[in-house]
Amino acid sequence: MLSQRTRYTIRALQHLARHYGEGPIHLTDIATAQNIPGKFLTVILSELSRAGLVATMRGRDGGYWLALPPVDIRYGDILRLTNGALALVPCASRYAHEHCKNCVPEEECELRRIMIKVRDETAAILDRLTLADRFDAGPDEAEPESALVSQ
Known part of the structure; x- marks a missing residue:
């Protein structure tokens, strides 16, 4: 969240x-x-x-x-700056990795493997979207409409 x-x-x-x-x-x-x-x-x-x-x-x-054009500011960068990591569990984090407490060894953990996939997919989406993308369509439409940004 x-x-x-x-x-x-x-x-x-x-x-x-x-x-x-x-x-x-x-x-x-x-x-x-x-x-x-x-x-x-x-x-x-x-x-x-x-x-x-x-x-x-x-x-x-x-x-x-x-300080940068909106097309150069990605949502992934914003979240990493404010949240620190995109992963839902610390053991799946790429930049803030920590072993989970009270867990099985990482190489045996099925949840970790799932969360790494979730992290990677989330990162791919957030790193593709920029402040130049506008989301004027309804919530059911997945593709953003790129806005014309005056310079």
């Missing part, structure tokens, strides 16, 4: 993607439009700035904008 922090991060980045190329957007505008507490959003945007996904400028005409 995605944490609230991850959901806020995605919504903030989606907002910035929709306004890509329009110049800096004030924090309060993002917070209001996305219903994100301002203090929490400040922390999130600061982390995104350090990660190189968001740029910022101080002052009256300042604000935040995407």
Whole structure:
């Protein structure tokens, strides 16, 4: 399950993607439009700035904008940045691997083999989708419609 922090991060980045190329957007505008507490959003945007996904400028005409084109920001990268790992169990994680407590040895664990497949499929989907993809269709339609992004 995605944490609230991850959901806020995605919504903030989606907002910035929709306004890509329009110049800096004030924090309060993002917070209001996305219903994100301002203090929490400040922390999130600061982390995104350090990660190189968001740029910022101080002052009256300042604000935040995407540091990269939306097509270059993948959902997989966002989740790895905020959640740390895509795997559902620690023993299936590629980057944050840990042995599971109270489990059988990894080479004997059938659940681990299944979870590695789930991790790989999830990663493939999330690494294919970018902030440039729009999901205006209903939830039953799997394919995103690529949006035209002004530059």
